[in-house]
């Protein structure tokens with residue numbers, strides 16, 4: 001089933017009726033895809049800069065597609081069906097992390113030759129990154145303001161912001177398995193980032209101490225930890241690559257640059273799954 005986000009993306013792409021003579025290029029929309037590089041300078045390395053962003057955005061689209069579906073699986077108690085999708089997310093994240101090795105071949109001097117052409121454009125405005133953070137449960141209302149000038153996009157983001165996260169539906173699955181969770185967590189406003197809660201930690205601890213009995217929940221928890229671990233590795237490599245290329249200059253998006261990126265690394269999506277490890 002095509003979700004609202006996919007329909008939105010497709011509406012903005014070229015429609016071709018290729019029932020008769022479909023080619024490889026038609027099927028993949030390569031004309032659109034490969035004509036999406038619009039360098040603003042004559043510098044050789046700007047193309048690499050654009051390509052790594054494109055590759056990252058395409059993978060984010062796939063991740064959102066997988067997580068969206070996994071959330072519905074978990075809500076329907078089809079945990080085993082969600083595992084393949086969540087494992088795929090981790091594999092994609094591993095690919096996304098490798099992008100930094102390629103981008104690190106861009107030297108500070110090379111980047112400085114076209115950086116001023118970017119104006120205020122920044123990955124900070126990546127709406128797919130925000131949708132991903134929302135899907136994982138990190139809800140920052142202030143980022144919605146960035147998209148106020150694009151009501152259609154804002155509506156998509158608002159919907160993602162208002163929806164329960166992957167972690168919210170996982171906690172609901174703990175309840176359905178008979179594990180007690182505080183009412184304040186169950187009735188909480190899902191538009192606010194989840195904060196660590198003792199009953200949630202105790203429920204996950206029960207799962208980890210009784211792996212045979214709660215095998216599927218245990219598997220789910222480890223899939224979530226994989227995703228968070230890789231997300232943090234991506235953030236760390238981004239921060240170090242940024243430091244390597246621009247040092248401690250301010251970001252084009254207006255933040256403190258590396259100082260801001262370091263702060264974001266401290267954010268947990270699934271805090272109890274990390275805390276419980278000390279107590280096992």
Ligand code: HEM
Pocket residue numbers: 052053056057103111122123124125126129238242245246250251252253254255256257258260261264
């Ligand atoms: C030379 C390469 C890059 C530099 C110097 C750079 C720099 C920065 C800086 C300084 C920020 C903080 C916001 C700001 O003030 O602009 C930021 C945010 C961000 N960048 Fe990059 N970046 C680079 C490449 C990339 C790539 C390839 C991606 C892939 C999509 C990316 C995605 C993001 C995202 C998603 C954020 C928001 C992070 C958050 O708010 O947690 N960046 N970047």
